[in-house]
Amino acid sequence: MDVSVFKETLEISFTKLSYSVNGAGKERKTILHDVSGRFRSGRLAAILGPSGAGKTTLLNVLSGFKQRDVRGVIEVNGEPRVPTTFRRQSCYITQDMALLGNLTASETLLVAARLKLGPEHDNHRKRQMVAEILELLGLQKTADTRVSRMSGGERKRLSIGLELLTNPPFMFFDEPTSGLDSASSVLMVTHLKSLAVSGRAVVCTLHQPSSRIFAMLDDVLVLAQGQVLYCGPTDQLVPAFERAGFACPQYYNRADFVLEVASYERGDSLLQLIESSRSHHKEKTPRLYDDLLDCPGENVPLEASVFLHEHLNNWYSLSSYFFGKLLSDVPLQILCPTSFLLLSYFLTAQPADVCRVLMLWMVCMLLTILAQTMGLVAGAACDMQSGVFILAASSIPMFLFSGFFIRLSDIPVYLKWLSYISYFRFAFQSSIVALYGFNRPPLVCSVPFCAFKQPRKFLKELDMADEAGFWCCVAGLVTWIILLQMALYVALRWRLHKAR
Known part of the structure; x- marks a missing residue:
């Protein structure tokens, strides 16, 4: 299976994104405040921030899973994002992606192949693609193992394989290292890095990455209380924070340093960082993204999360x-x-x-x-x-x-x-x-x-x-x-x- 087919540069950019929900009484709680940034193909990007910063919400909005009550501009390759088209170009792997536990890894992939691939692929080709994905993600030894008996890291890699069948150019991951040990976390991020190097735009949220994982990131977006502190290359992050008066100690984990700043542990004012980040992005006229997915459309509650994920990732109507x-x-x-x-x-x-x-x-x-x-x-x-x-x-x-x-x-x-x-x-x-x-x-x-x-x-x-x-x-x-x-x-x- 050719996973390096994306030759052109892909980019998703967003300007002045805001998202709010109903709060106590009639008041509305704003989760995202004028968030701006961009992510490009060929680079592994991560959204960092403390708990409650709005990381998952931003990922939901960018991937198209959340469209109501969203204001701002989202563009793909310089053109306004069309939700129906973008759904076919992207995939979203949630933190706890639901899988049917009674199926084996190969059976799960084969079912997905039959649902997602058109009649131009015969059964032989579909089985061949399943075998190639199992090899690509290092799941050959667990091909005949039931999903319920697989480890957390193996299940997360299997969830990636389900979306690789259609080779999407945009891939979003919510907390891909959650619940994994340090070795499994590094292996997971290594797989994400290889997907980005193959020409995809890979964006993930990370809660507290180790220094080894942080070194594999190409771009980062730092959030604090729904506002962007920084969005750009990883190697420019520390200088940008130093210009705002936040110096990173020598030999200190940059991820820990960023989270401490975003949590107000190194100062009470982040205004200079917020204004500096906004000045790097050209403002565009906001518009409301409240159009619903145009699908024509959980069995018993156990299958509800499976159905939601598969439908919203455009498997079926x-x-x-x-x-x-x-x-x-x-x-x-x-x-x-x-x-x-x-x-x-x-x-x-x-x-x-x-x-x-x-x-x-x-x-x-x-x-x-x-x-x-x-x-x-x-x-x-x-x-x-x-x-x-x-x-x-x-x-x-x-x-x-x-x-x-x-x-x-x-x-x-x-x-x-x-x-x-x-x-x-x-x-x-x-x-x-x-x-x-x-x-x-x-x-x-x-x-x-x-x-x-x-x-x-x-x-x-x-x-x-x-x-x-x-x-x-x-x-x-x-x-x-x-x-x-x-x-x-x-x-x-x-x-x-x-x-x-």
């Missing part, structure tokens, strides 16, 4: 993911109720009637789909704790007025409407009618008198004697499924909107 998950779940949705029904139906001595089995199987399958979809909606719209609470709170009223605990005719008038929308009632009533309705012969009685020997009497006791109600209940389950699927799509779209 929301519609493709939604309908793909819808179809991929069908086999399991058929297998589970079928296995349950084949065991329970005949173990309870029900009649060997094909029609009854099919009707009951249909009800079980619809209820399975409904339950799974409801869980997906809660997972997509809420966090784990809130989702569990909302599901329980919304299901209890439906369960109480399903006709199982209380006869439908005994439900108070002002609560009867709950029984008309209860999906538990639809499932319970249709199952009972399928088992005991449609002229089922008398039940076998082992004692002289059985009160419910006639199935019809049993149905009347439950207020479910109307056999036409079976299909009404089935229609009710189908309606619930359609509404929940629509809610799932809306929840996923809302989650994408919120992520931006």
Whole structure:
């Protein structure tokens, strides 16, 4: 795989970027204040600053992951950045990039290759590219290891490999050395350096790099409370700070020195550094970047972060993911109720009637789909704790007025409407009618008198004697499924909107 294909100089520049969010009450909290700078290809650039300085926020804005509430100018190679085009030219590897733990490293790359590469690449070529990336990132020995059993450094290198499949010219990394030991951190930054040397524009955030890592950086941007103290070559950083009155002690780690200055440990005023940095960048007319990504568009919350990352890195659209998950779940949705029904139906001595089995199987399958979809909606719209609470709170009223605990005719008038929308009632009533309705012969009685020997009497006791109600209940389950699927799509779209 040729990773040195970028011959022309690439550059992303930004002028007077500001970003704010809603704070306490009606006040807005400004995270970035008139941030300006530029990053070029062939050079490894890092954004430095203490915690809360705005490093990750700036990276989110530059990569296009955050576009709402952003003011300023962002240009790519001297032209205004077009978000849809830039998404195809860039990738963003987050600090804790979500990967599916049950897949091996090679399987993860192969799935990504099939999603991201077009039909011009056949299966042989895709497998060849996977092998080349594994070799490039030193992952050959872990190619058949499950992701859940890989080390932190190996998972981070694998996340880089996923984006190398499309060979993007702009690469953004959020805290790539987070959670790694010193040796693994150096190895990680060495890989980033090799990507930059191959002609890419590589930008990362680093919290507290060692002197060895700092020496590998070509450019740095220093942030303090959302403002730029310096943006330029690494070898000019110390002189720039000295001109502002901040002298770096001899043999002192320059990264530690910069962070101490940005944390106000070496002085109370950084105004001269801020003004000096701004004077190096030509001001341009700010404009609002509030346009959303034009995509047409987490399963169960475990896949939510995977979906967000892959979609925002332009792997697939929301519609493709939604309908793909819808179809991929069908086999399991058929297998589970079928296995349950084949065991329970005949173990309870029900009649060997094909029609009854099919009707009951249909009800079980619809209820399975409904339950799974409801869980997906809660997972997509809420966090784990809130989702569990909302599901329980919304299901209890439906369960109480399903006709199982209380006869439908005994439900108070002002609560009867709950029984008309209860999906538990639809499932319970249709199952009972399928088992005991449609002229089922008398039940076998082992004692002289059985009160419910006639199935019809049993149905009347439950207020479910109307056999036409079976299909009404089935229609009710189908309606619930359609509404929940629509809610799932809306929840996923809302989650994408919120992520931006």
